[in-house]
Amino acid sequence: METSRGDLNIPFRTLLGPGPSNVHPRVLRAAGIPVIGHLDPKFLELMDETMELLRFAFQTRNTITLAIPGTGSAGMEAALVNLIEPGDGVLVGVNGYFGERLSEMALRHGAEVRRVEAPWGQIIEPDLIERALAGRRAKLVAVVHAETSTGVLQPIKPIADACRRHGALLVVDAVTSLGGTPVPADDWGADICFSCTQKGLSCPPGLAPITVSDRAVAVTNSRRSPVQSWYLDLSLITRYWGSDRVYHHTAPITMLYALREALRLVHEEGLEARWHRHHRLSNALIAGLEALGLPILAPKAHRAPTLTVARIPEGVKDIEVRKALLSEHNLEIGGGLGALKGQVWRIGLMGESCNQANVLLVLSVLETALVRQGWRREKGAGVLAALEALASTPPHTGHDRHMS
Ligand SMILES: Cc1ncc(COP(=O)(O)O)c(C=O)c1O
Known part of the structure; x- marks a missing residue:
């Protein structure tokens, strides 16, 4: 086998696809900073700063606002697996490829999924969600904010209001919206909102920012069964990100350096x-x-x-x-x-x-x-x-x- 393959030679590409987007040199430089331990006081400080910056980006006061290792799909899976218990009624808005993914994941976690559909290229009419909730109770509604297969931006507020009226939680996929268009998690009244690093935040792929309302935390605390995924169990992840600092996983140190810098750029721009x-x-x-x-x-x-x-x-x-x-x-x-x-x-x-x-x-x-x-x-x-x-x-x- 050939042992020396030479230096990596990747050309500069202008990235105008659905993600990843180009990464600012400051973020790339941050990713080159020497790795330290995941429980090093300096790193814990960086985690706190990252949480603050993520609250800013999501426009939220939610205590649980952090970044899960993995891409946007890890954020999606974490949102669903923590809220869903087998047999729970879940309403999913499906008007594109990523609504399909939400529906597929909810099914895999044992939910009784009802789909509220619209043709690809159209929004899900909030009235349809309201009517579906009025017809039969659901524990949870899940929708995509910016549907990356169609370029449609879904109005969230009226769906969130319908959820409140019918006692359902709301999960919002903000993978293609955070950092490029408002994602006001608190004003909407979203219960879990998740995103990725590689699109509007212009950071390499590898983390899933997520914010969780107190209502959603209360629901996860009163689960009848443990969260099916140990790795994505938010109560365990929170003990690492929160004041307990209990080891859960080895944080992807470099990615967090990069995300903090990318979020600083968002903050500097406003x-x-x-x-x-x-x-x-x-x-x-x-x-x-x-x-x-x-x-x-x-x-x-x-x-x-x-x-x-x-x-x-x-x-x-x-x-x-x-x-x-x-x-x-x-x-x-x-x-x-x-x-x-x-x-x-x-x-x-x-x-x-x-x-x-x-x-x-x-x-x-x-x-x-x-x-x-x-x-x-x-x-x-x-x-x-x-x-x-x-x-x-x-x-x-x-x-x-x-x-x-
Ligand atoms: C709306 C939406 N949700 C979820 C995902 C999944 O994210 P990832 O590919 O980072 O796992 C994507 C990816 O493009 C997306 O556009």
Whole structure:
């Protein structure tokens, strides 16, 4: 066997897919800091700071606000496995690939799952949830905030209100929204809200931020049976993150250095400024894509600023275009998931990746690719429309919310 394979040689890619997004050099530098022990006082200090910063990002006062080792799916699994006991009624909103995942996980944890469905590309009408809850009690409702397969941004507040009226808990998947658009866990009244590190927070993948309401803690404390997953049992994880500091797992030290730095960047920018940046630039991207003749899947009123999903024109070869973008321009965009495979492109503008240069770059290279495929003859319309949209909405300048 060959023993020396040389240094890793990874090119710089502009990451405009559904995640991961590009990582700020400060975050990469933080990840290079020497590893210390997971019970070292310096590390415990960092955990406390990370919790504070996560509360800021989730706009919450929840004591249990921490980061679980694993990706966004670990956050999803933790939310469900801690709240569900076999036989519990669980209502899941399914209007895309990740609603399906929620439903599948809830089933695996023994829930009696009822699905409230909407076509991919539409929101789940909150009334449907209300009616389903009124018809039969459910312990828990689970929905996706930004559905990454469709680019739809689900209104959460009316669903949370319906949950309150009917005594159900609410779990919100904020994997593709946190750090790019408001995720006001407390104002919503969400009971568990989870996310990932690799999208709006622009950190490498590997941790799942999660916040848990007192109501949800009370429910987990009164379980009839232990949580089926020892590793994701929040009561055990909390004893490590809380004042007890009891060993549960060896924390991924480097990832926590990185997350703390990524959250510091969010805090320095300010939440309003960050949301405005995502909103302004995704509007410019949408204007450009529409000018190229690529319709946006999500209805205008319900678009996630972090991820835009556009229909691929008839006759244009999806994979050929994405391959050309990657090999000729080091630019990644995403293809369709599930039923939308081959039919849409998913273009993310998240965290560090969300900047004006990237909007103009992706539009101009897409234009070139579409011309090459014979779908368009003239170039420039997309970039021009984006520039006009940018000129009509100034960048954020006002005062911003900071941590108290
Ligand atoms: C909405 C949503 N939920 C859950 C996940 C799962 O996250 P991960 O791939 O980090 O496990 C994703 C991943 O893209 C997602 O977009």
